[in-house]
Amino acid sequence: MKRKSGFSLLLVLCLGLLGGLGTAQAGEGVEGTARADKLDACVAPTATMRRSHFELIKHQRDVTVHLGIRKTDNSLAGCVDCHVRKDAQGKQVPVNAPGEFCAGCHEYAGASLDCFTCHATKPTGN
Amino acid sequence: MSQPTNQQRRAFLAEVTGVAAATVVAPGVLLQSVANAAPRDTAVTDDVRYGMLIDTTKCADGCSDCVSACDKENGLDLMEKPEGASDELWEMQRPRWIRQVKLRNNLTGRVTSLPMMCQHCEKPPCVDVCPTGASFRRADGIVMVDRHTCIGCRYCMMACPYNARSFIHENVQLKTTATPRGKGCVESCNLCVQRRDNGGTTTACQDACKHGAIVFGDLKDPNSAVSQAMAKYPTVQIRADLQLNTGVRYTDV
Numbered sequence: 200m201k202r203k204s205g206f207s208l209l210l211v212l213c214l215g216l217l218g219g220l221g222t223a224q225a226g227e228g229v230e231g232t233a234r235a236d237k238l239d240a241c242v243a244p245t246a247t248m249r250r251s252h253f254e255l256i257k258h259q260r261d262v263t264v265h266l267g268i269r270k271t272d273n274s275l276a277g278c279v280d281c282h283v284r285k286d287a288q289g290k291q292v293p294v295n296a297p298g299e300f301c302a303g304c305h306e307y308a309g310a311s312l313d314c315f316t317c318h319a320t321k322p323t324g325n
Numbered sequence: 326m327s328q329p330t331n332q333q334r335r336a337f338l339a340e341v342t343g344v345a346a347a348t349v350v351a352p353g354v355l356l357q358s359v360a361n362a363a364p365r366d367t368a369v370t371d372d373v374r375y376g377m378l379i380d381t382t383k384c385a386d387g388c389s390d391c392v393s394a395c396d397k398e399n400g401l402d403l404m405e406k407p408e409g410a411s412d413e414l415w416e417m418q419r420p421r422w423i424r425q426v427k428l429r430n431n432l433t434g435r436v437t438s439l440p441m442m443c444q445h446c447e448k449p450p451c452v453d454v455c456p457t458g459a460s461f462r463r464a465d466g467i468v469m470v471d472r473h474t475c476i477g478c479r480y481c482m483m484a485c486p487y488n489a490r491s492f493i494h495e496n497v498q499l500k501t502t503a504t505p506r507g508k509g510c511v512e513s514c515n516l517c518v519q520r521r522d523n524g525g526t527t528t529a530c531q532d533a534c535k536h537g538a539i540v541f542g543d544l545k546d547p548n549s550a551v552s553q554a555m556a557k558y559p560t561v562q563i564r565a566d567l568q569l570n571t572g573v574r575y576t577d578v
Contacts, residue, residue, distance in 0.1 A: 264471045267463065269522045270366035276502045317472060317507030319500050325398070325519070 228284030228292040228299050235281045235300070242272040252278075256314070275314060280322045293320035363524040374447075374466035375516050376544040376572035377528075378551050378560060379439060383538035386438045392423045394533030395442075398517060400506060403499035420491030420506075422514040423530060428578065437578060440530065440539070443468055443489040443514040444563065445572030451481035451490065460511075466544070466572050469515040477509035486564050489513045516541070544572065 230236060241248045243255070259273040271277075282300040283291050294301040295315040305312040396402040399422060406415040426441040449468045451460045459475035462468045470481075470490075482490045490513040493506060500506045503519035517528040531539040542551035560574040 260473055261471075263522075264469075264473070265461065265463065266368035267365050267465070267518070267522045268368060269364035271364075279502070316496070317500065317505040317510070319502045319505065323400075323501045323503075325501050325503050 226286045226288075226290065226292055226296075228296070229287060230284070232285040233282050233300065236284070238281075241281075242277075275318055276322070279319065283321055291321045295320050365522045365524075369463055369465040369521075371464045371466075372545065373543045374545045374572060375521065376445060376466065376542070376551060376574070377516075377531075378540045378554050378558075378574050378576070380538045380540075380554075380558070380576045381437050381439045382577045383536040384438050384440065385536055385538075386427070386436070388438075388536070389425060390533040390535060391440050391530035391539065392421070392425060394529040395423050395514070396421075398529035399504045400499070400501035403501070404497065404506075405499075407495040418492070418494055420493060420512060422489075422491070422512075424488070439575060439578065441487060441489070441563075442530075442573065443485075444487050444569070445514075445516065447570035447572070449569065450484040450486065450567075454480040454484040456480065463518075465521070467516050467518055467521070468513075469518060470511050470513065472505065472507065472510040472512070475510040477511065479511060481511055485513075486567055486569075 235241065243251075255273040256275050256278070259271055260275070262268045263271070263274065278301075279294050283294055284299065286292050292299055293315075295312055296302060297306065301312055301315075393402075401420055401422065404419060406412070406419075410418075423440045423442045426439050428437045428439070429435070430437075445462075445466055445468050447462075447466070449460070449462055451468065452462055455461075456478060457474045457476055459471045459473075460468070460481045461471060477492065479492055482488075482492060490511050492511050493508055496508045497506045506512065517525065520526075520528065526542075528539070528541045531541045540551045540554050542549035544552060544555075546552055547556075555574065558576050560576050561578050562569070562571045562574055563578065
């Protein structure tokens with residue numbers, strides 16, 4: 200129970216952070232509309248994901264491109280699929296839009312976010 | 326064990342079984358597993374070699390169904406003309422994985438139409454010249470570009486005897502999940518690799534060809550449609566003199 204409440208506290212802090220960064224423009228993602236919003240943890244414990252998500256994705260990209268292995272929990276397409284949020288009109292908001300899941304933290308940390316110069320920022324179905 | 330503990334355990338089990346394919350690392354924390362249809366979970370091997378046979382007698386002049394289907398499958402139709410570029414420049418530089426080529430025999434005047442794309446050579450010149458290893462041949466015979474390591478030098482475009490590769494000159498706004506695309510990288514036909522890795526048996530161009538001019542399959546399997554057709558009809562490799570052993574073959578050229 201103690202551990203769970205710890206995570207809830209982190210979540211609240213994280214939400215506060217995102218909310219603070221998010222601008223009040225139209226098409227802003229609504230909290231709770233992403234599949235990930237309803238889950239306790241990602242494919243690895245939250246602390247691991249925060250610290251090492253890029254290593255998981257970077258390893259996976261080589262395995263996928265060169266070996267063709269796509270059945271995985273660590274694909275970028277999976278990240279986008281689960282973390283993309285919808286705006287008030289029900290339209291998906293790109294994960295790299297200001298304040299959204301990916302951009303929110305990257306902006307705060309001052310780390311460039313290069314995935315989306317090439318990769319789709321919303322699930323496209325194919 | 327006391328009664329309350331048992332009840333907690335039951336509630337906990339119910340929670341776990343309620344979420345499909347989840348792993349438990351700590352009480353109350355479930356790690357999620359991503360459910361996919363039937364994607365590949367083992368590395369590709371050289372037990373197969375993917376290739377194509379194009380029957381140019383069936384390929385109709387003026388038809389561009391395979392090109393449109395390829396554009397749609399690989400997000401090429403989402404590309405927009407860069408601001409300030411002329412129509413002429415855009416037509417010349419816009420990425421195309423399939424080119425429509427017309428051959429004319431000057432002696433007889435016979436005209437042949439055919440789709441020309443990456444020929445998926447066994448010994449690809451584009452792979453030979455790539456300084457970073459971005460241009461590579463997958464174990465199953467698909468020649469492709471790893472855009473993560475491509476530096477956009479375009480040596481491969483110059484080395485390719487088939488003019489099969491395109492370069493992305495400007496930032497790309499819209500892209501599909503299966504085919505990422507960005508400024509500064511080279512790309513070409515990858516035999517619909519996303520279909521290969523997800524259990525598909527056809528390519529977009531083959532599906533679109535209403536004349537049945539394109540047969541795709543495993544060249545190493547003697548029972549595949551493509552092998553059967555090759556055993557039956559005379560086929561050629563384009564620029565066979567280069568001894569590249571292409572994976573795409575043609576009839577009646």
